[in-house]
Amino acid sequence: MAKGFTIELSDIGKSYSQASRTQCIFNQLNLSIAEGELLVLLGRSGSGKSTLLNLIAGIDLPDHGRVTIGSTKLALLSEKERTLFRRRHIGFVFQSYNLIPTLTVRENLLLPLQLNRIDSSLHDRKIRSLLRNVGLEEREKDFPDQLSGGQQQRVAIARALVHEPEIVLADEPTGNLDLDTGREVLDLLDQCVRAAGKTLIMATHSQEVMGRADRVLTIRDQRLSADGIRHRSEANDVVTAGAVSPPVYGGK
Numbered sequence: 246m247a248k249g250f251t252i253e254l255s256d257i258g259k260s261y262s263q264a265s266r267t268q269c270i271f272n273q274l275n276l277s278i279a280e281g282e283l284l285v286l287l288g289r290s291g292s293g294k295s296t297l298l299n300l301i302a303g304i305d306l307p308d309h310g311r312v313t314i315g316s317t318k319l320a321l322l323s324e325k326e327r328t329l330f331r332r333r334h335i336g337f338v339f340q341s342y343n344l345i346p347t348l349t350v351r352e353n354l355l356l357p358l359q360l361n362r363i364d365s366s367l368h369d370r371k372i373r374s375l376l377r378n379v380g381l382e383e384r385e386k387d388f389p390d391q392l393s394g395g396q397q398q399r400v401a402i403a404r405a406l407v408h409e410p411e412i413v414l415a416d417e418p419t420g421n422l423d424l425d426t427g428r429e430v431l432d433l434l435d436q437c438v439r440a441a442g443k444t445l446i447m448a449t450h451s452q453e454v455m456g457r458a459d460r461v462l463t464i465r466d467q468r469l470s471a472d473g474i475r476h477r478s479e480a481n482d483v484v485t486a487g488a489v490s491p492p493v494y495g496g497k
Contacts (some may be wrong), residue, residue, distance in 0.1 A: 250411040252278040257310035288464035294448035303327035336405030340417035351385040375403040395426035
């Protein structure tokens with residue numbers, strides 16, 4: 246597997262303490278994600294999907310094990326360095342859109358460009374190109390509350406891609422949308438990310454996305470399992486803790 250911006254999670258353990266109770270989320274989890282792969286994470290609410298995305302983003306750190314993106318070991322970075330790494334290399338699409346309500350559509354897309362100090366002469370071209378791709382070129386002066394839920398998520402997809410990150414993390418991107426609008430957003434997210442050659446990791450409880458993915462993994466009982474899942478492509482291998490059949494990607 247070429248190094249590039251591959252993602253490696255090695256021997257990951259993660260627990261959370263609540264009052265006198267400790268909940269183990271992952272134990273000895275191992276996973277490799279290829280550059281340009283579209284990976285879908287399935288699992289019930291509370292199974293650890295969002296936790297896994299947070300570990301990949303460096304928002305959270307594992308109790309043990311390591312997360313490596315390309316040649317960067319996230320645990321060796323300071324909190325500020327992780328923030329800067331995340332700002333430059335990762336785009337986010339959230340269930341609740343997370344657009345800034347006091348900024349127009351254009352200004353929401355402009356913000357990541359400014360934060361990453363991207364040449365201002367490129368701003369208009371990048372913003373207009375992405376808004377055209379998501380079908381909202383005429384809405385750049387509107388505020389988020391003037392848009393439907395589906396339109397807001399389209400803006401969120403454009404914002405996630407405008408600074409050209411290598412990785413896009415999507416956490417329940419259709420959770421607040423009706424079925425038809427959700428399908429449209431998934432189509433758009435798939436098309437935009439693949440066209441840009443980015444890695445997309447999508448956490449969801451929806452079965453709708455399975456046919457779009459290169460690989461689908463289910464989080465269940467602290468484990469990542471591909472049991473019974475058909476891959477779009479068999480080209481991408483997963484690093485596991487040992488030779489296991491059917492494949493299991495982490496365990497107690």
